[in-house]
Amino acid sequence: MSEWALHVEGLTKWYGSTLACRDVGFTVAAGEAIGIIGESGSGKSTALRCIAGDVRASSGRVLLQKEGGAIDLLELSDAERRGLRVDTLSIVFQDPSEGLDLRVTAGGNIAERLTAAGWRNFSAIRSRARDLLDRVDVPIDRMDDLVETFSGGMRQRVQLAKAVANEPSLLLLDEPTTGLDASVAAGVLDLIRSLLETTRVTAVVVSHDMSVISMLTSRAIVMHQGHVVEAGLTDQLFEDPQHAYTQQLVSAARG
């Protein structure tokens, strides 16, 4: 079996006396994509943000395999965490304004991520940004336009380009196509799938939409009221859901 890249264990988050997620655990192999599915409020985004470090977990472990051994992301200092977010761990949000500065150009957003990783040569940065935008099908002649002039689907593409700019080993996607028109969402989904297939990135995809999870992942966990109720191969969760809640989700998705 392939080596694990990410191992999450006992991840728990309380907001005061309100439980957001409890005892979330899973292991992902290098290059694999795992899904977290559940309805809104199930705790899936909280779990993802705890992994990213944007939300401070109450307890648990988030081990990431790096050259030289595994590190626990929950034990990093703020400075270490910021460093990690530049070149090792990227997160793509449902709302592009969380991952991008809308009042900066598409090229400028990407350049910002590259310079954070130490890129200094202007023409090298331009050329890398151009390649990245090309890869996500953003027309090169829009490179110097402000992102706020872009459509929702295009913004999401720029956010993806920025997220993969420094070839992170771990990519977290939080409802990456939710809120887009169906045909636009389909295009963005295709793009994500091809990024996952053509790179060695390890990914965690959070979505309430079973079709998104089934398109992007081979394994998934199901969350309900903060807990993991079931884990399995993605097609098994669809065809032979074990838990009452998963059965409900599947029959609702079938309509």
Add this chain to the structure above:
Amino acid sequence: MEQSNLSSREPVLEVRDLRKDFTIHVIGRHVEALNGVNLTVGAGEHVALIGQSGAGKSTLLRCVWRSYRPTSGHVWLRQRDGAQIDLATADDREVADIRRQQIGYVGQFLRAEPRRSVLEVVARAGIRRGAHEDDATDQAVTALREVAIGEDLWGTSPVVLSGGEQQRINLAAGTLYPPHLLLLDEPVASLDAGNRQRVLERIGHLARDGVAVLSVFHDLEAVRQLATRVVALCDGNVVADGAPNEVLELVAS
């Protein structure tokens, strides 16, 4: 020498005491679909499952593929490298790897991959099983020709094609860069006579090349043509297991 002969005679697939229950919680329904099934499939063997609708044929195939979670029992797979693994209890991550590299599953319907061309869909299946990209594309071309999918369709998405075309594409993908174990659930159900024959021939070649095949065919003519052994299921139990002629005769009487 002795050793390797011995191991090559060991079955590729060995199903032991396999039970599968379904519990639908909301409506409180409980179904016992498989009640302790035993069967084996060796390399180069083609075992066909027969039985009435609801007998548990598809359930058995899916328990092996692990899109259904077996309730109890064993699904031993002797892998390409000789290592044994129980697919009934193996870790999901391990099953995902083995599936991708060693098992082909061809259902009645194409698991549609939207916005991806016919040629890509087929070639990717080979790449997953370890073929090089160029090699996979060459083989995909051969496979698509063999099942009579014309070149004019290779660039389109399978989603827009007819049921019969999808089924043939599905079969081409499932058999490319041949898997170690091939599971077929009514793979010719929506084909006309000519196409049906083409597909059956391709399946026949695979078994002769050493692939272990476990199948369900709607029409017994296909079973007669391809099966080296037939297993009859009734209400989730094996009621006959033997030479095709004998079992088919037994069931007919």
